Amino acid sequence: MGEHPGAIALAVSTVIFALRPDQPDAPAGLWLPLVRRIRPPYEGDWALPGGPLMIDEDLEDAAARTLGATTALEPAYLEQLYAFGTLDRSPEGAKDRVVSIVYWALVSSDEVATSAGANPENVSWFSVDDLPDLAFDHDVIIEYALWRLRNKVEYSRIAHAFLGDTFTLAELREVHEAVLGRSLDPANFRRQIESSNSVVPTGKRVLGTSYRPPRLYRYNTSVAPVDRGPLDRLPRKPRP
């Protein structure tokens, strides 16, 4: 950064959330990958994955690209968070002026498990409850991303992004519980989800349980996960 004194650099970073248990058979929590900085400022501290914006690349593509470079995954959900650009972001001040356009993403948990060994050098996953020393203002950025995630999970349909293709209502409820950090009434949760039409029953059930097997559901793709308002009029490449 800051090779051209007097210029303002433009970077894109991404807060990538995955859901996974702290220990086996423990309740799941939120985790995110960070990159260790190998040069000043903040050498040795951890930072959000990201990098400069390419000249022929959309902002969202840049976020998805760094996500892929960090986790070898596709985002299940991706949304712009905020543009951070105060003068005090770098200890160098205006000499190292960087405006970061930050995205936040959700990745499916079972995919995280299968690609666990695919993490490049200098990348580690951390629980959001136990973060290391962070570079720049990345602590505030992560807090803000968490705040947005927790708000959004209550009024939109993004929780399924943490799950696989089919899932039980108990699994979906556990996602909500992990994100919100509190337990939810199974009866009321079921009613809320059913009345929102966000899932459809597959007709199948879970096999191999030692008790009554729960129904499996699939996400209802005919209902938009979030209302982005007029932003949906902007071009968006479909992601597989």
Next chain:
Amino acid sequence: MGEHPGAIALAVSTVIFALRPDQPDAPAGLWLPLVRRIRPPYEGDWALPGGPLMIDEDLEDAAARTLGATTALEPAYLEQLYAFGTLDRSPEGAKDRVVSIVYWALVSSDEVATSAGANPENVSWFSVDDLPDLAFDHDVIIEYALWRLRNKVEYSRIAHAFLGDTFTLAELREVHEAVLGRSLDPANFRRQIESSNSVVPTGKRVLGTSYRPPRLYRYNTSVAPVDRGPLDRLPRKPRP
């Protein structure tokens, strides 16, 4: 724009909303100032006020600066809207790549009236219901700002930003009605506002009415207008 081929320009623009009646004694509507473009692309079309970000200037300061240059006013409310950066924003494509960080602002209506003659050349105010041909993707940006404003007025306390120091509940209700585009029940509106504690009675009443004089209220500054979450941890200069 685009003086350095291969570089990505960074601009800050602002959607500035004011409330004023279409004709005298008509119900108020939303208006905003636009700037006529005097060079290609989109020469002759209208665009949002804005310009390049200065090296030693915070994003929010840049938005407030262009607001002042356009309207000679201080923003009563100012919030970041979104960063727009798709490749197709300019007809030149990647050759004229501009990432715009857009803010939206509310200005007080009586101040607009007093500074009506202070508009610089090439600036005109338009009703949001009757916009002219717009440059770039500024039509989508304005639509999105309107969408945010209408959502936010329902669950936060920003409507008073359109009003002066003191106001009646009927005036505050008329602001909500103008923003939302529908009429509201005076009784229910009163209860909602009172239970939210966003206003406090001044003890004074309006003078010179030919009917029962309504109470005057003042905005309750001890309650935050909006919950910005962890963003409040970022440095912010107080605006007078």
Next chain:
DNA sequence: GGAATAGTGTCTATAAGACAGTATGCA
């Protein structure tokens, strides 16, 4: 049948909306 979880019914508290009705200041 017992254990364990899936799934249902029902009551209560709270808030939003519709709308009738009362209060007050001035001509």
Next chain:
DNA sequence: TGCATACTGTCTTATAGACACTATTCC
């Protein structure tokens, strides 16, 4: 006194939450 608007009371409906209850599968 009548008019116009300020302000209050009350009923209905929708929704969230608490929690008791029934259902189904495997052992």
